Amino acid sequence: MRIKLLLLISIFILLSTNGFSQTSTNPKNNNLEFSTGFNSGSLKNLEFAPVSRYDYDGLFYRLNYERKSRNENLFEIQVDYLTTELKSDAIPQLNTDYSKIGLGFSYLKQIFDKDAFSIHLGLQSQTTASLYRDNYYLVDQEFGIASRFTYWLNEKQHLTSKLTIPLVLIRLRGDNGLDAYLVNRYQSALWNLEYGYSISNNFGIHLSYDFKYNRLQIPNAFRELQHQVNLGINYKF
Incomplete structure (x- = not known):
């Protein structure tokens, strides 16, 4: 219900603003985006609780800022x-609150651009804090590589x-334990697919899907799988 309400409000605001938007064709190098959607996931953390798997779902929120340079390179927060x-169906008494907040930085350099298709490649940093009950928490700092593929269907859709x-x-x-892991013990992947539509020179909407998988090979096993579908609005300036 909350997602449908947000969708209706977003469409109304954007359509109302469309008539007052600028007609300038100057490129917009900054993009500010807010989105919300539904998250479905499963978690196995035997260090926290002796259950084979937890399941969870709920709303999540995202704020994103992207800056494009003159050379079409991208900086994103x-x-x-x-x-x-x-x-958990196995031990319902161990059900617990769970919250996560993530902060990501990426710098992607354009390495290919032809017709309506472009490729960016670069570095990614992601900090994630996960809070369980009884003041148990995890703070993960990841460093890795990222690639981005963009295809413009037409002037308004991509x-x-x-x-x-x-x-x-x-x-x-x-x-207060601190550990470091390389790819031989830690495997992870995050994939995002997005459809975007430009309503005007300044405003747009998008629909996206995220898939994330984490696997840490430690004595107390850790696995997490997430699916996210979200709808957002963005302002280009």
């Missing part, structure tokens, strides 16, 4: 927030796909 409840592969994980645990 992204903040994500999710609050939900971990649920498809974007971004793949991020972390290569290093630094983890701070609730007991």
Whole structure:
């Protein structure tokens, strides 16, 4: 219901603004975006609780800023927030609140541009703080590589796909333990697919899907899988 309401409000605002938008064709190098959507995931963290798997779902929120340079290189800052409840059929008494906040930075250099298709490649940094009950928490710092593919269907519509592969994980645990892992023990992938539509020279909307998988090979197993679908509005300036 909340997502449908946000959709109706967003469409109304954007359509109302369309008649007052600038007609200038000057390029807009800054893009500010807000989106919200539905998250569905599963988590296995035997260090926290002796259950085979937790399941969770709920709304998440995202704020994203992107800056494009004269050479079409991209700098991006992204903040994500999710609050939900971990649920287990095996031991329902261990159900617990769960919240995550993430802060990501990426710098992508354009390496290919022909007709309506372009490719960017660069570096990604992602910090994620996960809070469980009883003051148990995890803070993950990931460093990796990212690639982005963009195809313009026409002047108003585009498809974007971004793949991020972390290569290093630094983890701070609730007991003040600090560990570092390389790809031989930590495997992760984040894939994003987005459809965008430009309503005017300044405003647009988008629909996107995110898939994320984390696997950490430690004595107390850790696995997490997430699916996200979200709708957003963006302002270009």
